[in-house]
Amino acid sequence: MQKELSTGRNMLWNSAGSFIYLGCQWAITVLVVRLSDGYDGAGTLALAMAISNVFAPVAHFRVRPYQVSDIKHLIDDGEYVAFRLLSIALSVVLVFFYTVITCDSSSLMPVMLFFIFRALDLFFDVFHAIDQRNCRMDYCGKSSAVRGVLLLFSFSIVLYVSNNLNLSIASMTVVTLPMLLYDVPKARSFGAIRVHLSREHAVKLFRDCLPSVVGMVSCVAVVSIARQYLSFMEGDVALGIYASVCTPVVIVQAGANYIYAPLLVSFAKYYDEKKTSAFKSLLFKILVLTLVVSLLAAVAFLAFGDFLLGIAFGADIVQYSYLLYPAIVSAALTALIAFASDLLVVVRDPKGNLICNLLSFVACIPCTLLFVPLCGMNGASYAIAVSYAVGLVAMLVCLRKRLLGRVN
Incomplete structure (x- = not known):
C-alpha cells in the first residue's frame, strides 16, 4: 500500500512538472506575439518548432521507451547516455543542412538556436529515463517544472529588452543548462553512470531503434509538411495565426502522454511475463482516457x-477560434499514434513501427495537397488527423498480431 501511494505521488509530481513545462513553452508562443510587431515572429518560431519536431526523433533515437522497457538491464545506463550524445550530434548536422536547403536564409539562425535548446531538453530525457525505470518520476517532474519557469522568464525578459528572437531563444539554453547539476546526481543515485559505449551495444541500439527512428521522423514530418505547405500557400502570417490559435490544444496531446508514459514499464513487464489480458486491458483504458481528455478539452x-x-493574443485573433476544434482532433490522434508507436518499441516490433509510420507519411502528401487549398488553415489539421488515423489503425493491427500467441 505504501509503495502504491509513493508511486502515485511520484506520478503526480511528474504530471505537474510536465504540465508546468508545457505551459511555459506555450507561454513563449503567446509572448512572441505580444512582445513583437505582427505575427512574423510567431511564424518564425512556429517554423523552428516544426523543423525541430522533425529531427528531434533523430536526437532521441527512440531510446527512451527502449531504455525504460529494458527491465533486465541488458545495456548499461552510461551507454544509453553516450548513445544519446552521438544521436544529438547527428541530428544537429541534419537540421543544419535541411534548413539551408529548404528554408530562407533568415530562418537558419532561429531554427538552429531552437534545435540546440531542444537537443539539451532531449539530453535531460536520458537521465529521466533512468529515474522512470527506478520509479522516481518525481525527479523528472521537479526538473521539468524548474526548467519551464527558467526558460519562460529568460525568453520573455530578453525578448522584451532586446526585441531579438534569436537572443531570446539562445537564453533558454543558457538558463536551463545548469539544471544538469540536479538531474545527473539524481540519476547517479541509482548506480554509477560511466559514459562509454561498446561497439556491440552501439550496433544493437542502432539496429533495434533505427526503424522506429525513421518511422517517427516520417510520422512527425506529417505536421511539418502540413504547416510548411500552409506557409507556402498562405504565408508566414497565416502560419503564425494557425500556430498561435492551435498551440493551446497541445494540452490534449500532453495529457495523453502523461497518462501513458509512466506506464511503459508496466507494459514491458506484462509483455515479458506474457500477461496478454493485462496488457490489453491497460491499452484499452488509455485509449478511453485519451478520448475523455479530448472531449473535456473540446x-x-x-x-x-x-x-x-482574446486574453492571450488580443481581440483580433478571436475570429480564428474556429481553428481550435479540428486541431483538438489532430492533437488527440497525434498523442495516440505516439503511444502506439512506443508500444511497438516495447514489444520490439521495429518493422511494424516503420511501416505504419511510413503509411502516415505517405497519406499526408495527398491529404495536405487536398485539404490546405480547400479548407485553408483548418486544412492543415484535417491533413494531420487523417494521416495519423491511417497509421494508428495499422499500428493497432500490428500490436494485435504481436500479442497473438502470448499466453495469459
Whole structure:
C-alpha cells in the first residue's frame, strides 16, 4: 500500500512538472506575439518548432521507451547516455543542412538556436529515463517544472529588452543548462553512470531503434509538411495565426502522454511475463482516457476558447477560434499514434513501427495537397488527423498480431 501511494505521488509530481513545462513553452508562443510587431515572429518560431519536431526523433533515437522497457538491464545506463550524445550530434548536422536547403536564409539562425535548446531538453530525457525505470518520476517532474519557469522568464525578459528572437531563444539554453547539476546526481543515485559505449551495444541500439527512428521522423514530418505547405500557400502570417490559435490544444496531446508514459514499464513487464489480458486491458483504458481528455478539452474550448484567446493574443485573433476544434482532433490522434508507436518499441516490433509510420507519411502528401487549398488553415489539421488515423489503425493491427500467441 505504501509503495502504491509513493508511486502515485511520484506520478503526480511528474504530471505537474510536465504540465508546468508545457505551459511555459506555450507561454513563449503567446509572448512572441505580444512582445513583437505582427505575427512574423510567431511564424518564425512556429517554423523552428516544426523543423525541430522533425529531427528531434533523430536526437532521441527512440531510446527512451527502449531504455525504460529494458527491465533486465541488458545495456548499461552510461551507454544509453553516450548513445544519446552521438544521436544529438547527428541530428544537429541534419537540421543544419535541411534548413539551408529548404528554408530562407533568415530562418537558419532561429531554427538552429531552437534545435540546440531542444537537443539539451532531449539530453535531460536520458537521465529521466533512468529515474522512470527506478520509479522516481518525481525527479523528472521537479526538473521539468524548474526548467519551464527558467526558460519562460529568460525568453520573455530578453525578448522584451532586446526585441531579438534569436537572443531570446539562445537564453533558454543558457538558463536551463545548469539544471544538469540536479538531474545527473539524481540519476547517479541509482548506480554509477560511466559514459562509454561498446561497439556491440552501439550496433544493437542502432539496429533495434533505427526503424522506429525513421518511422517517427516520417510520422512527425506529417505536421511539418502540413504547416510548411500552409506557409507556402498562405504565408508566414497565416502560419503564425494557425500556430498561435492551435498551440493551446497541445494540452490534449500532453495529457495523453502523461497518462501513458509512466506506464511503459508496466507494459514491458506484462509483455515479458506474457500477461496478454493485462496488457490489453491497460491499452484499452488509455485509449478511453485519451478520448475523455479530448472531449473535456473540446467542451472547455467551446465554453472559454474565445475568452482565453482574446486574453492571450488580443481581440483580433478571436475570429480564428474556429481553428481550435479540428486541431483538438489532430492533437488527440497525434498523442495516440505516439503511444502506439512506443508500444511497438516495447514489444520490439521495429518493422511494424516503420511501416505504419511510413503509411502516415505517405497519406499526408495527398491529404495536405487536398485539404490546405480547400479548407485553408483548418486544412492543415484535417491533413494531420487523417494521416495519423491511417497509421494508428495499422499500428493497432500490428500490436494485435504481436500479442497473438502470448499466453495469459
